[in-house]
Amino acid sequence: MIDKLEAIKKRFEDVSQLIVQPDAMADMDNYTRLNKEYRDLEKVVSKYDEYSTTLSNIKSAKEVLETEKDQEFREMAKAELDELNPKKEELEEELKVMLIPKDPNDSKDVILEIRAGTGGDEAALFAGDLFGMYKSYAEAQGWNFSVVSLTEGTVGGFKEIICGISGEDVYGKLKFESGAHRVQRVPSTESQGRVHTSAATVAVMPEAEEVDIELNMGDIRKDTFRASGAGGQHINKTESAIRLTHIPTGVVVECQDGRSQHANYDKALKVLRSRLYEMELKKHNDEISSHRKSLVGSGDRSDKIRTYNFPQGRVTDHRIGYTVYNLPTVLGGELNDFVEQLRIAENAEKMKDGEME
Numbered sequence: 001m002i003d004k005l006e007a008i009k010k011r012f013e014d015v016s017q018l019i020v021q022p023d024a025m026a027d028m029d030n031y032t033r034l035n036k037e038y039r040d041l042e043k044v045v046s047k048y049d050e051y052s053t054t055l056s057n058i059k060s061a062k063e064v065l066e067t068e069k070d071q072e073f074r075e076m077a078k079a080e081l082d083e084l085n086p087k088k089e090e091l092e093e094e095l096k097v098m099l100i101p102k103d104p105n106d107s108k109d110v111i112l113e114i115r116a117g118t119g120g121d122e123a124a125l126f127a128g129d130l131f132g133m134y135k136s137y138a139e140a141q142g143w144n145f146s147v148v149s150l151t152e153g154t155v156g157g158f159k160e161i162i163c164g165i166s167g168e169d170v171y172g173k174l175k176f177e178s179g180a181h182r183v184q185r186v187p188s189t190e191s192q193g194r195v196h197t198s199a200a201t202v203a204v205m206p207e208a209e210e211v212d213i214e215l216n217m218g219d220i221r222k223d224t225f226r227a228s229g230a231g232g233q234h235i236n237k238t239e240s241a242i243r244l245t246h247i248p249t250g251v252v253v254e255c256q257d258g259r260s261q262h263a264n265y266d267k268a269l270k271v272l273r274s275r276l277y278e279m280e281l282k283k284h285n286d287e288i289s290s291h292r293k294s295l296v297g298s299g300d301r302s303d304k305i306r307t308y309n310f311p312q313g314r315v316t317d318h319r320i321g322y323t324v325y326n327l328p329t330v331l332g333g334e335l336n337d338f339v340e341q342l343r344i345a346e347n348a349e350k351m352k353d354g355e356m357e
Contacts, residue, residue, distance in 0.1 A: 001092075004099055005048045012041040036107070044098045051091040058084045100350045105281070106172030108206040111274040112163045116153065117180065119198025124153025126183045126308075127200040129331055131161050134177075136333025143167030148267050149255045162255075162271060164207070171206045176319075176342040178204045179303040185310035195311060199304075207270065208277035215273055221245040224261060242268045251275050306338075320345045 018024060019034045061084065064077035114130050116123035138145040143165050150161040165174070182199045190196065224239040241256035242264040253275065255268035307316045308327055315330045315338075316323040322341045324330065330338075 001095065001099065005044070005051075005095065008041060009045050009048060012038070012045045015041060040102075044095070047091065047095055047098060051088070051095060054084055054088050054091060058088060097347050100347055103172065103175070105175070105206040106169055108171045109164065109166035110171050110174055111148070111203075111205045111207055111271050112165055112174070113160070113203040113205070114158065114163075115160045115201045115203075116158065117199035117201050119183075119196065121153060121155045121157075122183075122187045122196055123198040123200055124157035124159050125155070125187075126157065126181075126198050127159070127161065128153070128157030129183070130181060130200055130202060131158060131163075133331050133333055133335070134163070134165075134174075137335045138165050138167070140333055141167060141170075141173070143170055147257055148271060149257050164267075164270070166207075171204065173339050174204045175206075176339070176346075177202050177305075179305035182304060182307045183310070184307065203278070205274040205278040206281070208273040215276070219247050220272070221247060222265070240264060244268045244272050246272060246276065249276065249279070251279075317342070 015034055015038050019031065019038060024034070025031050058081065061077040061080045064073055065081075068074055068077070112134060114127050114134075116127040119126070135145055144167060146164045148162040148164055151159040153159050180199050180201050182197060184195055184197050186193055187196050221244070223243040223245070225241045225243060226239050240261045241254065242261060243252065243254045244265075245252050251272060253268045253272045255264040255271065257264070257267065305317060305319055307314075307318065308331070309316070310327065313325050313327045314323060315325075315327050317338055320341055322338065324337060326334070
């Protein structure tokens with residue numbers, strides 16, 4: 001582990017020199033990458049420096065015990081070791097987690113899709129609740145949140161809603177949200193007070209750049225149609241809505257949220273590229289899971305991942321068996337507990353399988 005940490009410290013020193021070169025900002029993309037690498041490495045190096053200091057202090061305290069005859073000094077050295085040894089173990093565990101390879105997609109922005117599943121109108125209302133939950137969480141994180149397209153439910157909520165979220169570490173925090181979310185509650189239309197179970201599916205896709213996936217524009221059929229729903233009167237009088245069909249895969253994307261055909265085309269292309277990238281990512285993850293089944297990393301939309309039980313005020317994540325009894329707070333956007341617990345579970349799996357840098 002020390003060799004890996006020394007290599008990271010050397011790279012940190014190199015990057016520190018590169019970003020202050022006079023011509024560093026000539027290539028802004030490279031400058032941005034270097035700055036991000038600097039921030040990531042700085043966290044590890046800072047923790048490693050603290051660890052090195054602790055090791056040095058332990059060595060000094062042991063030398064006192066080996067050479068010092070004065071009982072008072074020996075007692076002080078023993079007391080210091082009693083504090084330093086647990087700290088050393090704690091720092092070692094933190095560094096082991098830091099050395100786990102990061103998912104290269106963690107820093108990407110995301111396309112978030114929420115679709116009503118089984119349960120009719122109640123499922124659409126629940127999809128609306130999930131939309132509100134993620135929107136509030138995004139705002140609390142300081143992320144940018146925008147709606148790409150939506151289809152409203154007949155009594156409220158959404159049959160489908162697609163959003164774009166951008167900011168720092170968006171995919172890294174939201175990637176475990178993909179899957180089937182289930183709600184258990186008494187619908188407002190239920191006269192007998194019976195609890196119904198409904199579901200909505202969530203897909204969190206890393207936003208793909210042009211360099212991530214090669215897209216042949218000749219494989220895409222573009223159709224225009226008249227938009228419906230929100231957007232003002234003029235939006236319904238022109239064929240501003242866009243439908244893109246990727247012929248080789250059959251993937252279809254529609255966008256009608258923007259006020260111009262050009263804006264809708266750009267948004268639809270972004271979603272299409274991300275869906276195709278997600279398909280390739282799923283193939284890759286399936287290959288990995290063939291020899292290591294991940295508890296939290298499959299991202300399969302059909303997997304039931306979480307239940308929101310209103311009568312009990314309970315939210316349970318079935319992948320890690322984690323339950324909280326603050327349902328209103330969770331739906332209000334407080335997802336940090338789940339994000340942290342799922343990250344811990346994934347890191348534990350990787351450490352178990354020896355996936356260290």
